[in-house]
Amino acid sequence: MTQFEFVERATATIASNRRASMVRRELLSHLDMKQTELIENGIDVVDAEKLALESMGDPAIIADQYYLPRTSLKLGTLILAGIPLLGSAILALQSPPDVLIWMIVVATIAVIAEPGASLTVRFHGLGQTLNASRLLVGVSALEGLAQVIIMLSGIGSPTGPLLVIVEFIISWLIVLYLCWQRQPGSRWTPGALAWMASLPFLAIGGSAFWLSHWNSAFLVWWEQLRSFTMMGMSLAASVFVLAHLWEVIQALKARDVHASAKRATRLSSAPQQD
């Protein structure tokens, strides 16, 4: 186990990314100090790293201390989910459902249903943790906000299709960057994979949609692709939602097991009374 794997495991139960990142930085700083002290005492660098890590004990013990069952949705999550919802509601009133609405709805579900980390990637150097689905949702939220502003300001919707393609490019760049930066310990969940699977449909549909607005010659192409795109997006969105539900159930099960284990520990350590 490396130091990064250790801090990752030790902070696995912390729900807040920002808080987990802070604890990871602190633990790494502690390990660094321990290692320096050992080196100053004449221990070899490699051995010092190993010994420092061993002195920390089992990361599960630290993780257990931070374990708190998630009981409520955070305000930030609600705001983030609210903006795309508002955007999609306005769009739905303005025009029939299209790619944008699907995308925004999927992103909203991602925020609400997300039980923990879907695709978490750590930037150890910065002591940061970024969650791919949160980033993607963040992009969707920005887009939703832009839609709201566009609709309310009366500019019209020529920028709408452009936003689809811009969001698509940004989303893919984020995904590619996260894949490139992926560190040991991060995991691909069915939810994350389903989200990825929806992106090619978004690419095809989004491009066609954009081109049809740019040049009416592409309108036929868009009309032909519309049902295909919708079907793919719907399928991916369904898998995404089901995968997330499965993750939520697993997380709840784990919470029950954890609570039972804690109860059992308390009972076994309680003084016996005759």
Added chain:
Amino acid sequence: MVKSVPALLVLKALEREVTHGYRIANWINQVSDGALELQEGTLYPLLHNLEKKGLIVGEWRREEGQREVRVYRLTERGHRQLRQDESIWKGMAAGVNRVLNQEGGVAHDPI
């Protein structure tokens, strides 16, 4: 009763100086002649819990050698809590010591 002895020790360590977790653990270990060892698994969650309660405040600082550390200091509330817990603990420890130092005991009547 004192709610948490490790918390009392950490507050005491921070009364002495503004410092980081590593030094807190070392100081407690040294002062107690190795009798008390605050494991990392206890120390950091405890520090963060105390911070959440507003008894201590943490901030990142750059130490010599460009190392970044999170140092903690006692708040006014932390000082008050320390005084209170310290007084309770001393009274309790004195009571326990008096009980343990009792020599002999009341002879039981054989049945």
